[in-house]
Amino acid sequence: MKSSMTDAGATSVGPAAHAPDTEHSLPISVQSLVKSYGAFRALDNVSIDIRSGEFMTLLGPSGSGKTTLLMVLAGFVRPDSGSVTFGEREILLLPPHKRDIGMVFQNYALFPHMTVAENLAYPLKLRRAGKAEIRDRVERALDLVQLSGLGGRGIHELSGGQRQRVALARAVIFEPRILLMDEPLSALDKNLREQMQIEVRRLHEQLGITTVYVTHDQREALTMSDRIAVINDGRIQQVDEPRDLYEKPSTYFVANFIGETYSLPVEVSGSSVMLFGQPIKTPAPPEHGDRHQALILRPENLHVFEAEPDPGMNSMAGTVRQHVFQGDSIVTYLTVAGDREIAVRRQHRSDETLPAPGS
Amino acid sequence: MTAQDVMVVSGTEPRNERALRRQARGEQGRLVALSVPAFFLVGALVLVPMGWLFWLSVYGSDGFTVENYTRLLHPAYKETLITTFELAFLVTGLCVLLGFPVAYMASQLGPRWASLVMLCVLFPFWTSLLVRTYAWLVLLQRRGVINSWLMDMGLIDTPLKLVHNFTGTTIGMVHIMLPFLVLPLYASMRTIDMDLMKAAANLGASPVRAFWGIYVPQTLSGLGAGVILVFVLSLGFYVTPALLGGGRVMMWAMQIERSMAVYGDWGAASALGVVLLVMTLGILWVLRRLTGASAGSGGH
Numbered sequence: 015m016k017s018s019m020t021d022a023g024a025t026s027v028g029p030a031a032h033a034p035d036t037e038h039s040l041p042i043s044v045q046s047l048v049k050s051y052g053a054f055r056a057l058d059n060v061s062i063d064i065r066s067g068e069f070m071t072l073l074g075p076s077g078s079g080k081t082t083l084l085m086v087l088a089g090f091v092r093p094d095s096g097s098v099t100f101g102e103r104e105i106l107l108l109p110p111h112k113r114d115i116g117m118v119f120q121n122y123a124l125f126p127h128m129t130v131a132e133n134l135a136y137p138l139k140l141r142r143a144g145k146a147e148i149r150d151r152v153e154r155a156l157d158l159v160q161l162s163g164l165g166g167r168g169i170h171e172l173s174g175g176q177r178q179r180v181a182l183a184r185a186v187i188f189e190p191r192i193l194l195m196d197e198p199l200s201a202l203d204k205n206l207r208e209q210m211q212i213e214v215r216r217l218h219e220q221l222g223i224t225t226v227y228v229t230h231d232q233r234e235a236l237t238m239s240d241r242i243a244v245i246n247d248g249r250i251q252q253v254d255e256p257r258d259l260y261e262k263p264s265t266y267f268v269a270n271f272i273g274e275t276y277s278l279p280v281e282v283s284g285s286s287v288m289l290f291g292q293p294i295k296t297p298a299p300p301e302h303g304d305r306h307q308a309l310i311l312r313p314e315n316l317h318v319f320e321a322e323p324d325p326g327m328n329s330m331a332g333t334v335r336q337h338v339f340q341g342d343s344i345v346t347y348l349t350v351a352g353d354r355e356i357a358v359r360r361q362h363r364s365d366e367t368l369p370a371p372g373s
Numbered sequence: 374m375t376a377q378d379v380m381v382v383s384g385t386e387p388r389n390e391r392a393l394r395r396q397a398r399g400e401q402g403r404l405v406a407l408s409v410p411a412f413f414l415v416g417a418l419v420l421v422p423m424g425w426l427f428w429l430s431v432y433g434s435d436g437f438t439v440e441n442y443t444r445l446l447h448p449a450y451k452e453t454l455i456t457t458f459e460l461a462f463l464v465t466g467l468c469v470l471l472g473f474p475v476a477y478m479a480s481q482l483g484p485r486w487a488s489l490v491m492l493c494v495l496f497p498f499w500t501s502l503l504v505r506t507y508a509w510l511v512l513l514q515r516r517g518v519i520n521s522w523l524m525d526m527g528l529i530d531t532p533l534k535l536v537h538n539f540t541g542t543t544i545g546m547v548h549i550m551l552p553f554l555v556l557p558l559y560a561s562m563r564t565i566d567m568d569l570m571k572a573a574a575n576l577g578a579s580p581v582r583a584f585w586g587i588y589v590p591q592t593l594s595g596l597g598a599g600v601i602l603v604f605v606l607s608l609g610f611y612v613t614p615a616l617l618g619g620g621r622v623m624m625w626a627m628q629i630e631r632s633m634a635v636y637g638d639w640g641a642a643s644a645l646g647v648v649l650l651v652m653t654l655g656i657l658w659v660l661r662r663l664t665g666a667s668a669g670s671g672g673h
Contacts, residue, residue: 088571088575089574089575090574110571110574110575111575111576111577111578111579111580112577113575116575117572117575119571120568121566123566123568123569123572124572125569125572125573125587126569126591127590136576137576140578141577184576188576188577
């Protein structure tokens with residue numbers, strides 16, 4: 015069991031995941047970025063530092079401002095104020111075609127009137143590369159995304175996963191030092207998506223390119239990222255490594271958004287925390303003085319006991335309502351304190367018996 | 374797995390096989406039956422008259438003859454043919470120049486403004502062709518609105534010759550043909566994913582390069598359809614050149630009319646019709662090859 019506090023805390027900065035490598039990647043610094051659409055604040059004074067070579071995921075629900083932030087980095091949305099630097103260079107005033115950053119679009123945005131190889135060659139032609147060099151690099155890029163031999167195909171002849179790979183290859187073929195990805199896997203089915211997650215991650219490790227990845231899928235964010243920035247209502251809620259974000263959410267929003275959670279109201283007086291009138295043990299004393307706070311429970315950290323457990327553990331009495339079989343695990347739904355629902359998840363073993371509903 | 378888990382299909386014949394096949398055949402039969410009236414209609418309204426046209430052009434009162442065709446080698450016909458093609462090319466070219474920006478603007482606007490623009494484009498269709506042509510006559514004539522305005526402004530001293538010539542015919546025809554170009558072009562522009570332009574910019578293309586390299590190639594199917602429509606309609610146009618050309622612009626269709634009305638010569642008129650048809654088909658084939666090679670492959 016683990017408690018979490020209700021108020022927004024300062025974002026913490028973990029240890030560097032990668033050594034800086036400015037030849038292949040650049041750090042990104044975003045300072046006090048503001049973008050309003052009428053009364054709606056899409057970006058509300060956003061500041062974030064992304065390290066060179068880092069895989070940073072912008073995670074948030076739809077309308078949170080994560081895509082707006084990405085579009086500002088790419089140059090497709092003009093903010094009201096703020097600053098964005100790539101390395102030492104202020105880029106906010108540069109048009110998109112002078113920013114020299116790779117981008118993978120949600121719908122791939124492959125040119126339908128060109129073959130796979132022509133799509134890949136397009137950025138190289140714009141950079142006036144020689145014919146032999148283009149052929150060479152297209153070949154290598156196809157290798158990189160495991161599409162060797164498909165250069166002559168039309169875009170319409172490719173499957174969704176193959177288009178995804180072409181889009182990836184096109185975004186990195188001109189060796190940009192920053193790569194932006196806008197929910198690139200959302201159009202793929204679950205199996206392919208998981209396969210591509212690993213592939214994108216592998217590509218990132220191979221190229222060492224600073225990557226900003228936008229998604230609303232928290233599982234995808236946890237799987238792929240060096241660090242995750244959780245965004246809501248145009249504000250950055252927390253920036254942390256996946257594990258810290260999961261285990262030490264600093265705001266109520268983050269706790270609820272990441273993973274499956276149930277919250278129960280607790281009362282704080284001094285250094286003790288009371289749950290339904292019973293004192294409970296917390297790993298750290300509450301940070302804030304507010305009287306009414308919330309206890310966040312994760313189903314996988316709870317256990318159901320039929321008998322009174324060891325008094326050294328935090329426990330509460332509840333009634334089993336239902337067991338739901340999910341293959342690898344079983345989720346038990348219980349009501350506690352009369353009307354509050356919580357859930358307990360445990361590994362499924364075929365030989366065990368479960369407490370009957372109603373007990 | 375236990376014994377009762379396994380489903381056993383018994384019998385030698387797969388179940389319902391015959392009935393299902395009968396159903397499929399019935400469906401096909403009904404489909405054919407539904408298309409029969411259309412076949413007859415096309416036959417009666419297209420193939421029969423065209424066959425008859427051809428027949429008239431080669432079979433005169435003295436039996437089979439090629440006289441109707443050899444007559445067309447006369448220089449007057451050659452001149453008409455050149456005028457007809459010149460005008461059709463010019464009108465088509467001007468329609469592309471004028472129509473492309475209009476279609477582009479409409480495709481970029483929100484749905485409400487776009488439908489307003491398209492309404493304006495379609496508006497001329499609601500008035501008769503004849504009325505619009507006469508309206509141009511009023512605007513363009515020697516003492517017409519445009520000339521008196523230009524003279525009042527002091528821009529010209531003598532009236533411009535805007536009508537009863539090639540210029541007037543071109544102006545009138547461009548106005549009438551423009552919607553035929555804008556409509557298919559607009560339809561194809563609507564389907565273009567504007568993220569492609571973002572992608573092009575992101576990959577380093579300046580707006581101009583992205584426009585020519587990415588945007589224009591994707592409009593080719595719609596542009597091709599519009600161009601063919603305008604060109605073919607222009608080749609056979611009669612009313613506007615007759616009124617605005619003032620007799621000085623001789624179009625192929627006017628030669629057909631003259632053969633009929635003045636000389637009552639069905640054979641000559643039919644031959645003219647057959648030649649126009651054959652040339653139109655030839656040009657369509659060439660245009661198809663041209664646009665098909667660059668845009669049609671793997672299109673929508």
